[in-house]
Amino acid sequence: MTPAPGSAPPGRQATRSSTASVRPHRNRWGRTARWAGWWWVLPALLMYAVFVLRPLALTFQYSLYHWNGIGVARWAGLDNYLTVFTDRDLLKIITNAFVLIVFFSFVPVALGLLVASLVRRITTGTFGTVVRTILFLPQVIPLVAAGIAWSWLLSSNGLVNQVLRAVGLDGLTRSWLGDFDTALPSVGMIGAWVMLGLCTILLVTGMSKIDPALYEAARIDGAGPVREFFAVTLPSLRQEIGVCLTVTVIAALASFDIVYISTSGGPGIQTTVPGLEIYRLAFSQRQVGLASALAVVLMLLVLACVLPIQRLTREDRG
Amino acid sequence: MNLSRREHLTGRVFLIALVVVTLLPFVSMLSAALQPRGTVPTGLTWPSDPQWGNFVDAFTAANMAALLRSSLLIIVGVVPISVVIATMAGFGLGHLRVPGGRIAFALLLLGLTLPFEAVITPIYYQMRDFGLLNTRWAIILPLVGLYMPFAVYWMRAHFVSVPPELSEAARTDGSNTWQLFWRIQVPLARPAIASLTILLFLWTWNQFLLAIVLVDDATKRTMAGALGAFQGQWGTDLVLLCAGSLLILTPTLVVFLIFQRQFIKALLQGSVKG
Numbered sequence: 001m002t003p004a005p006g007s008a009p010p011g012r013q014a015t016r017s018s019t020a021s022v023r024p025h026r027n028r029w030g031r032t033a034r035w036a037g038w039w040w041v042l043p044a045l046l047m048y049a050v051f052v053l054r055p056l057a058l059t060f061q062y063s064l065y066h067w068n069g070i071g072v073a074r075w076a077g078l079d080n081y082l083t084v085f086t087d088r089d090l091l092k093i094i095t096n097a098f099v100l101i102v103f104f105s106f107v108p109v110a111l112g113l114l115v116a117s118l119v120r121r122i123t124t125g126t127f128g129t130v131v132r133t134i135l136f137l138p139q140v141i142p143l144v145a146a147g148i149a150w151s152w153l154l155s156s157n158g159l160v161n162q163v164l165r166a167v168g169l170d171g172l173t174r175s176w177l178g179d180f181d182t183a184l185p186s187v188g189m190i191g192a193w194v195m196l197g198l199c200t201i202l203l204v205t206g207m208s209k210i211d212p213a214l215y216e217a218a219r220i221d222g223a224g225p226v227r228e229f230f231a232v233t234l235p236s237l238r239q240e241i242g243v244c245l246t247v248t249v250i251a252a253l254a255s256f257d258i259v260y261i262s263t264s265g266g267p268g269i270q271t272t273v274p275g276l277e278i279y280r281l282a283f284s285q286r287q288v289g290l291a292s293a294l295a296v297v298l299m300l301l302v303l304a305c306v307l308p309i310q311r312l313t314r315e316d317r318g
Numbered sequence: 319m320n321l322s323r324r325e326h327l328t329g330r331v332f333l334i335a336l337v338v339v340t341l342l343p344f345v346s347m348l349s350a351a352l353q354p355r356g357t358v359p360t361g362l363t364w365p366s367d368p369q370w371g372n373f374v375d376a377f378t379a380a381n382m383a384a385l386l387r388s389s390l391l392i393i394v395g396v397v398p399i400s401v402v403i404a405t406m407a408g409f410g411l412g413h414l415r416v417p418g419g420r421i422a423f424a425l426l427l428l429g430l431t432l433p434f435e436a437v438i439t440p441i442y443y444q445m446r447d448f449g450l451l452n453t454r455w456a457i458i459l460p461l462v463g464l465y466m467p468f469a470v471y472w473m474r475a476h477f478v479s480v481p482p483e484l485s486e487a488a489r490t491d492g493s494n495t496w497q498l499f500w501r502i503q504v505p506l507a508r509p510a511i512a513s514l515t516i517l518l519f520l521w522t523w524n525q526f527l528l529a530i531v532l533v534d535d536a537t538k539r540t541m542a543g544a545l546g547a548f549q550g551q552w553g554t555d556l557v558l559l560c561a562g563s564l565l566i567l568t569p570t571l572v573v574f575l576i577f578q579r580q581f582i583k584a585l586l587q588g589s590v591k592g
Contacts, residue, residue, distance in 0.1 A: 051463025
């Protein structure tokens, strides 16, 4: 980041001091001064410790007990974890989260890549600004609002069925979020809608940074648009794709708002996701131990998915 | 030339299709919100006699004035505190390089991908023990803590990139750490601080889980939490629900449209760093 114009001229003084000692940092400020720096870090760490680290430790602790939140907690050992991994419903709920990843992550990234490779520069001009602004709307409004809007769109009188009727596909109409077969994909589509704009813009921005010479070289080598995409575009966008995947996979695994509003997990447990189940177990079923074990599993799942993505897509950045 | 023009056209067509898909839910909501109360609206039909009065009804039904006040109070509680302490910590870790800072930073990174659901249960009991359930503090305090991993990471990344010679110069001129921070580092960090402020504002306004778990009274929640309660109350009255949802959306939309450039920049950078 460059210093703002008008701030103290750093150049002249900086040269003077850096000739005085190679590492001014270490030599000039005494040991005490460096320890005193902790006062700057302390408030943030304190809030983090009280409202994240302590709850995190408590989640681990609760997960080892049977507890209804009020009475005496009974030691459970790994019972709750055993339940998470053997209970059919809970396994189905975890699977649901992975199905959502397909919709929240792969659909927006694939569509985003398609659009990005079709437009080289939409970042310029009024058209670009308007498009960017509109595509970002789903990121700005609360997910709850997206859930409400789409519940209406997918309801029996909603726009989706209206369109199907208009083109003569009356047989396909249904209450999309209430149907056992279509509920989960429908929730997934809402997520895809939310993520699509962000992914598209990120990928388009990434593409605009690719050196045009690379494309020229590819063309000279006789590459068609498809070869060009796989040889130039895709490798150059590795980092942006990594970012899109990271953001959307976390959103899919930790989804709560959209599901809570659009289906509350139904019909049956067809659209229940771990986040919603933790909420239900802890606050309506009063099974705090089991809820906490599921919370630990969810956390580990997020890490297990995100760390490989980070590693695969960021290694060249050191 | 011909080829690239055709490419350009296809690209535009795709983009416009995306734009239409993005806007449809909003338009469909608007068309439902303008139907006469008590009717069952269908998909996208522009009413012959748009009932703009529905918005007035929804304004009263949603208790909008109270909701706005509550959301603003929560924002005022969360955002300035988070930004100040995260900037200080970023300065300490990234610039002063306190001894053992790496460990503190690693500890913070641990929380970077943490789903809020993972800690919501203990936070509930913690807030109950503090006697803060059903007050705005129950949302404000945990949010500040939960934002710290990202916020400190963000500010540290800025301070690491500031050349140390700059503060060396200030030190030579006799300023202490406090003056160095406020007079030189903070003004230089303004763009990073502005982006962080925008992101935290947005995330707080849209925070749903903490709001519904920790606060029962919808008029003490965030906007998103209040919207959830509104849906619970008016879920069967589709006309009013759509009108109310659009009303509750409006403040964010207005703020977004005014600052759209900054918002988009912050969101893009935010996802890249996060």
